[in-house]
Amino acid sequence: MRTTQAIIHLDNLIHNIEIVKKQIPPGVKICMAVKADAYGHGAISISRAAIDAGVQCLGVAAVEEAAELRDAGIACPIILFSLPLPGEIPALFYYRIIPVVASKEFVLLCNQEGKRNNSILDVHLKIDTGMGRIGCHPEDAAAIAQTIKECRYVNMGGICTHFPGSDLKDNSFAHSQVRLFDNIIQQIKENGIDPGIIHAANSRAIINMPEACYDMVRPGILLYGYYPSKEQKRSFNVKPVMELKAKISFIKTVPPDTPISYGMTYRTKRMTKIATISVGYGDGYSRLLSNRGEMLIKGKRYPIAGRVCMDQCMVDIGLTSDIALYDDVTLFGPPPAPTAEEIADIMETIPYEVTCLITKRVPRTYVAA
Numbered sequence: 001m002r003t004t005q006a007i008i009h010l011d012n013l014i015h016n017i018e019i020v021k022k023q024i025p026p027g028v029k030i031c032m033a034v035k036a037d038a039y040g041h042g043a044i045s046i047s048r049a050a051i052d053a054g055v056q057c058l059g060v061a062a063v064e065e066a067a068e069l070r071d072a073g074i075a076c077p078i079i080l081f082s083l084p085l086p087g088e089i090p091a092l093f094y095y096r097i098i099p100v101v102a103s104k105e106f107v108l109l110c111n112q113e114g115k116r117n118n119s120i121l122d123v124h125l126k127i128d129t130g131m132g133r134i135g136c137h138p139e140d141a142a143a144i145a146q147t148i149k150e151c152r153y154v155n156m157g158g159i160c161t162h163f164p165g166s167d168l169k170d171n172s173f174a175h176s177q178v179r180l181f182d183n184i185i186q187q188i189k190e191n192g193i194d195p196g197i198i199h200a201a202n203s204r205a206i207i208n209m210p211e212a213c214y215d216m217v218r219p220g221i222l223l224y225g226y227y228p229s230k231e232q233k234r235s236f237n238v239k240p241v242m243e244l245k246a247k248i249s250f251i252k253t254v255p256p257d258t259p260i261s262y263g264m265t266y267r268t269k270r271m272t273k274i275a276t277i278s279v280g281y282g283d284g285y286s287r288l289l290s291n292r293g294e295m296l297i298k299g300k301r302y303p304i305a306g307r308v309c310m311d312q313c314m315v316d317i318g319l320t321s322d323i324a325l326y327d328d329v330t331l332f333g334p335p336p337a338p339t340a341e342e343i344a345d346i347m348e349t350i351p352y353e354v355t356c357l358i359t360k361r362v363p364r365t366y367v368a369a
Contacts, residue, residue, distance in 0.1 A: 003247040004279045006362050008041050010049045011369035012239035012334070016223045017053045019236050023206055024213050030054070031079060031199065033220035034069075035061035040284075040355040041224060041242055042364040044072045049366075050223070051076055059218055063088045066097045079124060083134050089113045093121055098157055100126035102136040104147045107154055114153025122157030123148065124196070127184055129161045129177040138184055145188045145195070158197035159185060163205050163212070171208055178212050204228045207235065225334075226341055226351040240340060242355050243333025244362070246279040247326050248297075249312070253319070260314055261306025266291055268316065274305060275317045277329050282310040284357035285331055288347045296330040296337040297323055 020030060032055045033039075038046035047058055047069055057077045060066045066078045080099045084092060086109050092099055093113060101107055101123045110121050125145055128135030136144055141159075148156045161181050163174045181200060188195050198214040203222035205212045221228055225240035253273050260266040260274060268274070277295065281287045290307040295315055305316040317323045330337040332354065340354040347354070 002278075002361070002363060003249075004283055004362055005245050006040070006358055006364050007243040007245055007333070008045065008364050008366045009239070009241050009243065009334070009368075010045075010366055012225055012241045013046065013049055013223060014053045016225055016238045016241070017050060017055060019238060020206060020217070020219050020222060021054065023210075023236070024217055025210070028213050029056045029197070029216040031057035031059050031077075031216050031218045032223055033059045033081075033218060035059060035065060035081065035220075036356050037065075039220065039224050039352060040358045042366070043069060044074070045364070045366050047072075047074050057216065059220075063091050063095070063097065067091065067095050070095045083126075090117075093117060093119055098122045098124060100124045100134070100160065101144070101148075102126050102128075102134055104144055107144065107147050107151060111151040111153045114151075118153075120153050120155050122155050122196075124158035124160050124199075125156065127159065127161045127181065129180045129184075130173060131162045131164045133162070135161065138180055141184045142187050142191055145193050146191060149193050156193060156196050158199060158216075159188070159195040160199045163200065163202060163209075165204075174205065174209060174212075178209070202228075204232065207232060221352055224351075224355060226339070229350070240332075240334045242340070242358070243337070244279075244285070244331040244358060245333075246277050246329045246331060248275045248323065248329060249278045249326075250276040251317070251323070251325055259306075260316075261290075261309060263307055266306035266316075268305075270319075272319055273317050273321070273323075275302075275315050275323060277313050277315060277331075278311070279329075279331060280309045280311040280313055282359065283362050284359045285313070286343075286347055286354075286357060289343065292346050293331075293343065294338055297321075297327060299336065301336075301338070 032050045034043045037043045059079045061082045126135040127141050199216040201212040201217040203219045225238045258268045279285050287308045293304045294301040302315040305314045332338045340351040343354050344351045
């Protein structure tokens with residue numbers, strides 16, 4: 001097994017789930033986002049642990065992601081957050097995937113497939129109340145809901161929307177979305193249609209907008225131990241679930257003005273020791289961290305020296321440290337190590353991307369307290 005590993009702290013995951021449970025009203029379900037291989041944490045193991053901790057539903061972004069979970073024996077409801085293609089409809093029935101739908105045409109295609117194999121597919125009507133991504137226009141929602149009601153092989157399992165800015169200091173736009181969403185739900189009910197499970201709140205809204213919890217919430221990054229944005233109030237003690245670790249593979253003493261790594265962008269200012277670490281951008285540790293990031297070794301942080309290579313990178317550990325060959329190095333994780341959020345700040349991105357970037361060649365090791 002490679003010395004570079006992503007340690008997945010399942011006890012921290014369970015801790016974060018318990019925090020969300022306490023935040024939402026009693027009886028509200030949790031649909032955990034496990035798309036993109038559970039944000040890089042490993043979808044199958046994360047899903048199993050989450051279900052054991054009381055999560056009732058899972059959310060994915062691709063039919064293949066849902067199929068992987070079903071093939072692993074996971075039986076809970078799985079919602080496909082992205083719109084599937086017509087050619088993927090048979091797989092929706094086969095793997096019992098709940099798609100979001102946004103058009104009459106797609107609903108009718110699903111009904112045709114259901115008639116062909118004599119089975120019923122639950123769908124959730126997705127309404128675009130302001131995200132501008134997928135979902136039907138609000139004024140079309142009632143008509144699509146009516147189409148679903150009239151279809152024998154399609155069932156209205158739920159209705160949903162999504163917030164683009166519920167984590168902003170000024171979340172008036174998100175509140176206007178809630179009002180619009182509520183009006184649509186009321187219209188559908190007045191037409192004699194049961195909307196099913198109503199859901200809208202992502203991690204951002206769970207924190208800021210309790211009125212948006214409805215019947216189910218859809219947390220993602222919050223359960224992996226990070227806040228959705230810098231503007232989010234830090235009222236929960238969430239804990240990072242992923243810890244990226246590697247080992248020192250080589251140490252050498254070099255004189256002043258020694259160039260380090262490609263492009264010679266780093267030169268030593270004094271006699272020092274340079275440690276080579278067995279991790280690089282081929283593992284998902286971004287090249288943007290070159291000469292900017294830090295790593296935790298024996299309780300102290302040391303700076304990256306030079307450009308991050310595909311499979312290795314270097315840190316300047318000085319002459320007086322007691323660091324030795326094969327010592328453990330933590331690239332990010334729970335404090336005192338740099339967090340994924342700190343790394344995201346350097347990269348000018350978000351923690352989601354930092355964990356998602358960790359590639360498949362990095363083994364995931366699952367640990368519990």
